[in-house]
Amino acid sequence: MIILVAYATVEGQTRKIASHIGAQVEKEGHQAVLLDVAGPGFGLPGRMDAVILCGPIHIGRYPAQLVSFVANWKAELQALPSALVTVSLAIASKNKEEQEEARTFPRQITAGVGWQPDYFHHVAGALKYVEYDFFKRWMLRRIAASEGGPVDTSKDHELTDWLSLDKFVAGFLDFAARTPVD
Ligand SMILES: Cc1cc2nc3c(=O)[nH]c(=O)nc-3n(C[C@H](O)[C@H](O)[C@H](O)COP(=O)(O)O)c2cc1C
Numbered sequence: 001m002i003i004l005v006a007y008a009t010v011e012g013q014t015r016k017i018a019s020h021i022g023a024q025v026e027k028e029g030h031q032a033v034l035l036d037v038a039g040p041g042f043g044l045p046g047r048m049d050a051v052i053l054c055g056p057i058h059i060g061r062y063p064a065q066l067v068s069f070v071a072n073w074k075a076e077l078q079a080l081p082s083a084l085v086t087v088s089l090a091i092a093s094k095n096k097e098e099q100e101e102a103r104t105f106p107r108q109i110t111a112g113v114g115w116q117p118d119y120f121h122h123v124a125g126a127l128k129y130v131e132y133d134f135f136k137r138w139m140l141r142r143i144a145a146s147e148g149g150p151v152d153t154s155k156d157h158e159l160t161d162w163l164s165l166d167k168f169v170a171g172f173l174d175f176a177a178r179t180p181v182d
Helices: 013-027 064-072 074-078 096-102 134-146 162-178
Strands: 002-007 031-036 050-056 082-088 119-124
Touching (some): 002 013, 013 050, 013 082, 013 162, 050 064, 064 074
Parallel strands (some): 002 031
């Protein structure tokens, strides 16, 4: 199968996650086409058998380019087996209410844009304290402290559970292989 792995990123972690998914797809014997939706002049590959869309949450929202991408290609995406992978910090929160709130992020796409992916996966992103400017570092440290997350700002923290992501990808590929494209 040819699997489109489309993503948007602000700080780079979702690109890393999308690349990891792409590598996993290829390891399973399929072809992955990686697409940064904010890149210049992209086109959809001619033939696709499934799509995995990956987007991070910043200040409670997906990047505008990701939302526009879904709005522009909704009909094409809807015709394929599909998954939405949401990258956030809240999903790793020790506070159950925040975790539950993180599970509602995809509504911005399902209710907001009207695309209904078959599968949803949530993955924790990264705290890149070393790379943030002073204000971002202060803000993210406050958020992390309220969620019981890492607060040592002298280093970056990657919270992504790669194993769980791999299991998700394997399950999705099984589903896609069994699902005829419209
Ligand atoms: C300025 C900023 C705002 C963020 N806002 C949220 C948020 O509202 N909710 C959340 O769960 N995570 C939030 N995060 C965490 C990001 O989702 C996480 O760092 C993710 O790894 C970013 O992905 P990216 O590197 O692909 O942009 C925020 C991160 C930054 C830097």
